Amino acid sequence: VVASVGAVGAFSDDVDLYRLTLLGGETLRIRVEDGFGLTRLRLFDAQGRPIGENGPGTSSLFDGTVLEFRAPVDGTFHLGVSAYPNIEYDPSTGGGRVAAEASAYALELTRLAGG
Numbered sequence: 001v002v003a004s005v006g007a008v009g010a011f012s013d014d015v016d017l018y019r020l021t022l023l024g025g026e027t028l029r030i031r032v033e034d035g036f037g038l039t040r041l042r043l044f045d046a047q048g049r050p051i052g053e054n055g056p057g058t059s060s061l062f063d064g065t066v067l068e069f070r071a072p073v074d075g076t077f078h079l080g081v082s083a084y085p086n087i088e089y090d091p092s093t094g095g096g097r098v099a100a101e102a103s104a105y106a107l108e109l110t111r112l113a114g115g
Contacts, residue, residue, distance in 0.1 A: 013097035
């Protein structure tokens, strides 16, 4: 997926949300590259509760950001992609968003063997 969080170069409180369906025990490798290392990834359960994220220092200008997630149960999960410091938003209501400098990104999802 090639997309952008807001209009590239502008400040925006945009968040891109992706719905993921996984089986319990499956591992998903999420990689995002934005050229600046400022893209933040957050994972939520079906009710919108945060269950994983990348944090400061996990981004690299050369390797992008990688987050691996093992689904504890079969179900629907949500992946949020935003630009730092827009990292405290509520995916259910949209509240808590703050403006951040938008950038284009490339998102790669790889389903790894379970277990």
